[in-house]
Amino acid sequence: MQKRLLNIFHTLLESFGKRNWWPGETEIEIIIGAVLTQNTSWKNVEKAINNLRNDNALNIDVLYKMDRERLAYLIKPSGFYNIKSIRLMNLINVLYDDMSGNIDDLKEIDMWIIRDKLLRINGIGRETADSIILYALNKPIFVIDAYTKRFLNNHGIHGGNKSYDELQDLFMKNLPHDTYLFNEFHALIVCLCQRFCKKVPLCKGCPLERDFMV
DNA sequence: CACCAGGCAAGTA
DNA sequence: TACTTGCATGGT
Numbered sequence: 001m002q003k004r005l006l007n008i009f010h011t012l013l014e015s016f017g018k019r020n021w022w023p024g025e026t027e028i029e030i031i032i033g034a035v036l037t038q039n040t041s042w043k044n045v046e047k048a049i050n051n052l053r054n055d056n057a058l059n060i061d062v063l064y065k066m067d068r069e070r071l072a073y074l075i076k077p078s079g080f081y082n083i084k085s086i087r088l089m090n091l092i093n094v095l096y097d098d099m100s101g102n103i104d105d106l107k108e109i110d111m112w113i114i115r116d117k118l119l120r121i122n123g124i125g126r127e128t129a130d131s132i133i134l135y136a137l138n139k140p141i142f143v144i145d146a147y148t149k150r151f152l153n154n155h156g157i158h159g160g161n162k163s164y165d166e167l168q169d170l171f172m173k174n175l176p177h178d179t180y181l182f183n184e185f186h187a188l189i190v191c192l193c194q195r196f197c198k199k200v201p202l203c204k205g206c207p208l209e210r211d212f213m214v
Numbered sequence: 215c216a217c218c219a220g221g222c223a224a225g226t227a
Numbered sequence: 228t229a230c231t232t233g234c235a236t237g238g239t
């Protein structure tokens with residue numbers, strides 16, 4: 001399994017090149033994007049983030065003081081804006097009150113401790129927490145999402161009824177814990193699914209064609 | 215028109 | 228534990 005996963009990774013990297021994830025310049029921008037992209041296409045999330053940027057609101061101190069209604073208005077293009085404004089506020093409040101809004105302090109803490117802390121926040125589930133840890137804090141945790149499940153299922157790597165944590169274990173027990181590897185691998189899986197793994201297991205031109213014969 | 219998009223929480227059985 | 232529903236805009 002270790003070899004197979006690494007083979008897949010290298011094949012995808014050669015086919016698609018580096019993905020340069022996460023799209024976002026600052027840590028807080030990545031964190032906000034992780035919440036806004038819940039069940040939402042990234043294109044709509046970009047519009048919402050641009051609204052925040054134009055309002056000079058990609059900043060924990062500014063967001064902390066902002067009215068929830070104002071935040072909801074700004075993130076409207078990303079959909080679910082009422083519930084997402086609450087979720088963002090819950091997250092910002094924890095970041096601000098618990099650690100003075102200093103992301104660098106957060107990076108000093110063990111990632112599993114951070115994960116538990118994030119998961120206790122109403123509105124932050126496993127995928128969102130792990131995306132924040134990997135892409136904003138640059139710590140080696142593997143993100144599982146709908147694409148990853150489809151990819152694993154299409155390639156017969158898992159049975160189909162596994163939990164999030166079990167699928168995460170599959171990657172983390174069979175790959176070196178390397179932030180760059182986990183970052184790039186997940187981004188490449190998303191890229192693969194968006195281009196080839198729609199519904200049928202194998203589409204024309206899929207770079208993993210040979211993987212099926214193993 | 216229908217359906218999907220880088221989820222999550224709350225409710226039900 | 229496993230399944231359903233609400234949340235809601237924008238693209239195809």
